[in-house]
Structure formats: C-alpha cells, structure tokens
Amino acid sequence: MSESHTSTELYTKQPFPSGYAKVGWGLTAVGLALVVVSYILNTERALFNNLIGFIFLASIAAGAVFYLALEYAVGAVWSTPFRRVTEFLGYLFPFVIIFSIPVLLNMHTLFHWSHSDAVAADKLLQVKAPYLNTEFFYIRNAVIVAVWIIFFYAMSRNSLIQDLTKDQRITKTNIKLGVAFIPIFAISISLFGIDWLMSLEPHWFSTIFGVYFFSGTVLGSLAVITYFVVDFAEKGLFFKGIRKDHYYTFGALLFGFISFWAYIAFSQFMLIWYANLPEENFWFIERWENGWKIVSIAMTLVHFWIPYFMLVARPSKMSPKNLKLSAVIIVLAHFLDLYWIVMPMYNSSPVFGFYEAAFPILSIGIILLVISRRARKYNLVPIGDPKLQRGIDFRL
Amino acid sequence: MSNSNVLYALTATFTSPDDIIRAAENVRDAGFKKFDVHTPYPVHGMDDAMGIKETKLGFVTLVAGILGAIGMILFIYWISAIDYPQVIGGKPYWSWPAFIPITYEITVLLSVLVTVGAMIAVFFKFPNVSHPLHDTSFMKKVSSDKLGISVQAVDAKYDEKLLREIFKKNHAESVEPVYYTEEFISFKPRMFDPKFLLLLAGVAIVSSACGYISWNKLAFMVPYDWMMEQDRINPQSVDTFYEDGFGMRMPVEGTVARGFMPYPYKGKPDDAGKYLVNPLLPTKETLELGKKKFLTFCSPCHGNFGDGDSRLNGQFPNPPTLHSDKVRNWPDGNIYHVITDGQNVMPSYQYQISREERWAIVHYIRALQRSQHAKETDLP
Numbered sequence: 001m002s003e004s005h006t007s008t009e010l011y012t013k014q015p016f017p018s019g020y021a022k023v024g025w026g027l028t029a030v031g032l033a034l035v036v037v038s039y040i041l042n043t044e045r046a047l048f049n050n051l052i053g054f055i056f057l058a059s060i061a062a063g064a065v066f067y068l069a070l071e072y073a074v075g076a077v078w079s080t081p082f083r084r085v086t087e088f089l090g091y092l093f094p095f096v097i098i099f100s101i102p103v104l105l106n107m108h109t110l111f112h113w114s115h116s117d118a119v120a121a122d123k124l125l126q127v128k129a130p131y132l133n134t135e136f137f138y139i140r141n142a143v144i145v146a147v148w149i150i151f152f153y154a155m156s157r158n159s160l161i162q163d164l165t166k167d168q169r170i171t172k173t174n175i176k177l178g179v180a181f182i183p184i185f186a187i188s189i190s191l192f193g194i195d196w197l198m199s200l201e202p203h204w205f206s207t208i209f210g211v212y213f214f215s216g217t218v219l220g221s222l223a224v225i226t227y228f229v230v231d232f233a234e235k236g237l238f239f240k241g242i243r244k245d246h247y248y249t250f251g252a253l254l255f256g257f258i259s260f261w262a263y264i265a266f267s268q269f270m271l272i273w274y275a276n277l278p279e280e281n282f283w284f285i286e287r288w289e290n291g292w293k294i295v296s297i298a299m300t301l302v303h304f305w306i307p308y309f310m311l312v313a314r315p316s317k318m319s320p321k322n323l324k325l326s327a328v329i330i331v332l333a334h335f336l337d338l339y340w341i342v343m344p345m346y347n348s349s350p351v352f353g354f355y356e357a358a359f360p361i362l363s364i365g366i367i368l369l370v371i372s373r374r375a376r377k378y379n380l381v382p383i384g385d386p387k388l389q390r391g392i393d394f395r396l
Numbered sequence: 397m398s399n400s401n402v403l404y405a406l407t408a409t410f411t412s413p414d415d416i417i418r419a420a421e422n423v424r425d426a427g428f429k430k431f432d433v434h435t436p437y438p439v440h441g442m443d444d445a446m447g448i449k450e451t452k453l454g455f456v457t458l459v460a461g462i463l464g465a466i467g468m469i470l471f472i473y474w475i476s477a478i479d480y481p482q483v484i485g486g487k488p489y490w491s492w493p494a495f496i497p498i499t500y501e502i503t504v505l506l507s508v509l510v511t512v513g514a515m516i517a518v519f520f521k522f523p524n525v526s527h528p529l530h531d532t533s534f535m536k537k538v539s540s541d542k543l544g545i546s547v548q549a550v551d552a553k554y555d556e557k558l559l560r561e562i563f564k565k566n567h568a569e570s571v572e573p574v575y576y577t578e579e580f581i582s583f584k585p586r587m588f589d590p591k592f593l594l595l596l597a598g599v600a601i602v603s604s605a606c607g608y609i610s611w612n613k614l615a616f617m618v619p620y621d622w623m624m625e626q627d628r629i630n631p632q633s634v635d636t637f638y639e640d641g642f643g644m645r646m647p648v649e650g651t652v653a654r655g656f657m658p659y660p661y662k663g664k665p666d667d668a669g670k671y672l673v674n675p676l677l678p679t680k681e682t683l684e685l686g687k688k689k690f691l692t693f694c695s696p697c698h699g700n701f702g703d704g705d706s707r708l709n710g711q712f713p714n715p716p717t718l719h720s721d722k723v724r725n726w727p728d729g730n731i732y733h734v735i736t737d738g739q740n741v742m743p744s745y746q747y748q749i750s751r752e753e754r755w756a757i758v759h760y761i762r763a764l765q766r767s768q769h770a771k772e773t774d775l776p
Contacts, residue, residue: 245441270493276485314454395441 011239011381016372024368031362038355039102045355047106048346052338053359054099055196056220057092058145059213059334060367062192063221064089065152066185072155072171072178078249080391081238081381082229087159088374089224090152095366096145107134110345113202124203132199141195144188151181162384171386189214197338200345204283208268215261220334222257226250227327228371230320237380244318245396251317254326258311262304287340290349299340303333335360402576403549404528405431406556408563409542409570413439416543419566420445423547426558430548434529434538456514457507464506468499483654526583528576542569657751665733672729676752678759686760689753693745702764713741718761719768731758 038046064086071079071086079086107114113132119125125132155174162170190210198209206212229250233242272280287296307326316322343350382388410416413435420433424447433442442448469492476482477489487494529535529546538544547559556573563571586592614620629635635643652658661668676682691700699705702718717723723731735754738744749757766774 266493266496270496273493274485274487314450395444 011379011383013379014237016237016376017235018372020368020372020375024365024372027361027365028369029365031358031360031365034354034358035362038358042355043106044109045346045351046358047102047109048342049355049359050099050102051110051196052335052342053363054096054103055338055342056335056359056363057099057366058096058192059217060221060224061090061092061096061152062148062185062189063217064092064225065148065155065181066189066218067221067225068155069151069178069181069185072174073182075175075387077387077390078246078394080385080387081246082225083159083382083385084375084378084380085225085228085232085371087156088371088378089221089367090149090156091370091374092367093145093149093152095370104138107137111199111202113199128202132202137195140191144192147184147188151177151184155181159382159385160378163379163382164384166384168386170384186214189217193217197341200342201283203279205279206268206272206283208264208271212264212268215257215264216334216337219254219257219261219330222250222254223327223330223334224367226254227324227331230323230327232375232380234320237375239381239392241392243395245394247318247320247323248314248396249394251311251323254323254330255308255311255317258304258307258330262300262308265300265303286344286348292340292344292350295336295340295350299333299336302329303337307333331364332360402581404574404576405546405548406559406571406573407529407532407534407544407546408559408568408572409534409537409544410567411542411569412567413543415566415568416545417441417445419545419563419568422562422566423545423559426562427553428547428551428559429553430551432546434535434544434546436539436541436543439543453511453515453519457511460510461503461507464503465499467506468502469495472498526580528574528580530580531577532574534572534574537570546574659736659746661733662737665730665737665739668733668737669727669730672727672732674728674732674755674758676755676759678762682756682759683763685753686756686758686763689749690757690760693749694757697742701767702761715742719765723761724765724769728755728758728762731761 035046035050038049067079067086068083068090070076071083103110112118113125113128114134114137119129130136155177158170158174158177161167190213193210193213197213198204198206230247232238233246269284272284275281286292307329310322310326310329311317339356385391408419410419416433416435417439420431420442423431424445431446433439433446435442472495473490476491476495481489483489484491534544534546545563547554560571616624629637629643631644633643634641638645661672690702694702696708697706697712697715698718699707704715704717706712706714732754734742735749735757736744736746745754
C-alpha cells in the first residue's frame, strides 16, 4: 500500500485560479482609495497608519526571507515542497520600499527625536543621539533592507534556476547563504524594530523589544505562508498526496510561535511591571489608561489565547479549515499588535475608523496580487530540489 | 533459548526502513494484533503502518497540567495572600503576574513527570523490568543497525507459515523464533539485592556531593559571586556615603509602621477620657479576652478582682482598688489611658498588650465593678 513508496506523480503546473488576482485588485483599489482619502482628511493619522502598514509588509517579507534561510540552514525536508510560497512573499519588498516613502518624508511628524530642538532640550536624547539621529537612521535602515533583499534575491533566484537545471550544487550554495543570513537577521530585525517602533517613544527602555518584534514578525509571516499553503493545497495546486502530516507541521510551528510570542510579550510586561521603574513602566501605563485597557486585553486574546486553544489539540493542527482560520486571526492580531505599539503615540485613547482599515486592506490586497502574479509565472513546487521527494514523502 | 520451550514470538529483521514499513503493513492487514516493531531510530510513518491508534497519554498530560496550574496558583495565593502576607515592592498581596512564571513551570513539570510516570507504570507495566526479548540476538541486532518486527505467539491469529511468507516477501534478512528463557520465567524483581542497594547509596552520595560542591563552593567562585560583590550598604555597618557615617537610615519623619496607630494623648489623661470611645462591644468573646488579659497582666498587682490585693508581698507599692468611685466614674478612655501610658509608678503596657486587647480589658474592669456595685435592675 501507500503513496509513499510508489513514486509520486510529480508536480504538473496548473492554471492558477484568477480569483486571487480579482480579490487582490479589489482590495488594493479599495485600500488605495481609503489611503488617499485619509491622507487628504488627516495627514497625521494617515502617517501613523502608514507606519503600521509599512512595518506589517516589511515584517511579512523579512520573515519570509528568514524562513527561506532557515529551511536551508537546518536542512528541513518537510517544508521543501511548499517553499515557493515563502519565496513569493519576498517580492513584497518593492512595496515595502514604496510604503516607507511617506514615512521617510515625514520623519518629524512621527519621530520626536528627529527634532533638533527637542534633542537640545533633553539630556537623554543627547546621550542617545550618536545612534538616534536621522542620517544614521537612514543609512542603517537602507543597509538593513538592502541586505534582506540581496539575500532573498540570491536564494530565491538560485531556487528558480534549480527548477531548470536540477543542479544539486545550488542547494549547497543556498545552505551557505542561509547559514550566513540567520545571525545577520537576528541583529537586523532587532535594530529594525527598535528604529521604527521603539524609537517612537525615545525615552522608553526595554531590552527585550528586539525579540518581541522578532516574535511577532516570524509569527505573522508564518501565518501568511500557512494560509496560502493550505489554500493552494485545498485547491489542488501542489502535488498529489498532501497529507495531514504536512498540515501538522505547519500547525505545530504556528502553535510554537504563538506560545513564543506570548512568552516574550509576557516577559516584557512582567519584568517592567515588577520593577516598576518610571523610565520603563510609563509605556505600559499609556497602553492601559484612557481606554487602551480593552485593546491590550483584546490583544492577549486574539494574539494568544484564541489561536492557542484553536491549535492545542493534535487533530486541530491537521485540520485545513482550522489552520486557515487561525492563520487569518494571527495576521489580524499582528496588525493589532503594531497598532497597539504605534497608535498611543498618535492619540492618548484608542481610535478606530476607516483610517485604521485603509492600510490593512491595501496590504492584504498587495499580498494577494504579488502571490498570484508569482504563482502564475513560476512553478508552485521547487521541482529541481533534491529534497523534494523526501518532503513529499514526509511522515510524522 | 535452548533450555526452555515456551514460544514467545516469531521475529524477523530487515535492512531498510521501506521494507519494515511494508512488512508492518502486511502484518497489520493480515489481522495480527499483538506485534511490535523495534528500530534503532524512529521510522516516520510507523504508527500508521502498524495501525496504532492515537495514544491516550495526551489526556493524562492534560489533566496533570490543569491540576498543576490550578494547584500552584491556589498554593501561591495561600502563601502570599493568606498564610504569610508580605508587602513586596509595594504590590498587593495577590499580584498574579508575579505568580505566572512559577505556575507555568509547575504546570510543565507536573505534566511531564506524570506523563513519564504514567508511561512507565501503565504502558510499560512497571515494576516488571524484564522482557522475553531481552538479551536475545534479535534485540542486539535491532538496537544497532537492523530493523526488526516481532509477532507474539499468543496472538489469536498466530500462524507461523503465513508470517514467514510475509517476512520473506518483504526481503527479511533473518527470521527466528524467540522462546521464554529460563531467566525470564524465574525472574523476580530484586529490589533488596545488596548490589542494588549499594548502587542506590552510591548514587545518593555522588549526587549530594555534587550538590554540596555546586551550592557551597561553585556558587561562591568567580564569576558566580559577582552578584554578591556589588556595591551596597550592609545593615548595621558604617558607611561613608552619608555624612553622619551611618549605613542604616532613620525612617522619614512621621513614618508609621503598618497596622500601628500613634497614640496622641500621651501625658494627657483628661483628653483621653474626653475623646476616646471604646470601639468594642461587650460581647462574650470580648469579655473573655479581657478576662484572660487582665488575669495575665494586671492581676499580679491589682488582684484577681481588682481589689488592689497585690500578690507581690510589698515588693511593689500596692495599687488602689479599681472599685473606687473615682475609677467607676471615669470614662472608658481614662482606664485605657492608664494601661497605655501608665500612671505614676504603674508602667505603660502599650507594647505588651494590643490596642484591641486593652479595650477588652476595659470592658472586663467594667464588669468587675458592676459585680460589686450591682444595680437593682440587674436582679432577675
């Protein structure tokens, strides 16, 4: 018996359903219209939301590069048949750059430390100025994003070439790239989070913030990957013989990163709450008073408790429907997380309106468009990869 | 094998995981129930191939985890909010965020221990530590580089010919029956074997020595002692940081200890009489408490009934009776004041007797006075 021994029918490329692009264009159009309207009506509020949208796209794209590198670095087999979805997400980088332009043009609206008179009057900002000044900020983040793009482009190009040449040496090259990227990613993602999110409140201290941002990033990115993998699998776009074993690995990884996020988020909260030092605790007080309490509690629910219990049992990690639903919840939770970090700087009490919906709609539209464009062009399965057959045969 | 004759199982070894998977599938499909697969490393997909149902062990873990979480949170609540409440960092006694890490750890610890315990006790049938396959050549092979399968003879469908066929079809390297050995049949767990006890004692000595060294020696060596070597002011010691050279600082003026009420009428008995009101009701409990404290603290000088008949035989001036008109007409506050602040040679008792107990004594003295000066309305 069993599919695993008789050789698999190898992947044949199928016409990609046009629904993705349709929904993608629709969402993009609606999102773009809302973005334009919000910039006209309230530029400041739009800018803060723009920052959220920018960080969201950046974290999905950067997280995808991380998973790509991770698969090669650790020699993972189970994820090989689905690696293309991860690779496609790297093509979000052009949009990341576009999203960053309004933010970069309006640094003064968002970042208190970018005002030279504020720095002149503030001892703490002066001490931080060697790191936190606009020139170094630009250079640093340009380098970070450039490094991400270079690594992504190199690995994904190699992978696509392998489809044609079936050259096994390419896998070796990519392993080297992946191993090199992981420590680089650890540092760059921390700096990225500190620069764009933590520095919104330059008086705040939290030594765990880099890890906090990392945990949200990898979780959000994994949720997007999981959604598309499960959706493509359900539509039969991959290969025959996708099993619960394959689903299970995604469920288990999601579950693990949900717990990891909660662990880091709670650690940050508890240590600050316990020490109760004024230079740390005000950040959480701002996110507890004036109605933020509800947002904070809601975030623990949607970012941890709900998806945690949705995925805790073994069978629920194998159910495609359940996986898709929890992936969607986590993506929304990632938005909420960024909102929770950014928006208290805009207004002392939480505001929800079409401004806040504009960038999520646009970002999701763009993700759908990017995915469908890539999926139409390239194989959905890396047919030249030497690990492919083992990945297809993967069993728990 | 030779010196006993009860058949335990038919075993076969294979060289590739694909063969053993297919062999297991065939054995399963042929309807055998009592068989097992032994491999030197986990073979993915084996559960399905053997037709093993999902283990129930997860429920054991779940229950243990829930019990651990609830038990621990209640336990910490009891410790820090009921049994030994202490103010730490100005937080309320019940500061749940601080308890989460411990609760989390105990949840994990208990679920792991119970899971492993249940696995050993229920699924491995502890304390049975012997198995017919032990020390067979089959076991030696499958614990190094072969993959093996064993079908027990007690299986309802046991059929040696069929099995040999299945094994052969799947390229079995060797097929051999395994018998209950003499050793197995006569095996008795020897818990009190001197060798075993000696081993236990050895383990105990070694582990306590390691514990001793790491906690008493290692922990005081560089770099582990860096936390102790911080700049700090030790209690009761001189310190040059402050001008007056005292390491310990006086509390800020006006500081009041928790639960302590400053007494504002020191040296002002009249004010005490005027403004203080007994906060307690003369209930049975109050009077009993008052009696107990009066007999303990006051009776040596004032006598059991407050008559001033001291038991001290003139070592201390005899106090006046408490039944005098003066004391009877005093407001409660005056008596309270005498206990709290003393009067002439009578010392203050504010440090020995709590506020509540002092008021209870006042009630008791009133009862004593009433017993000698009953009103007519007191008659039944």
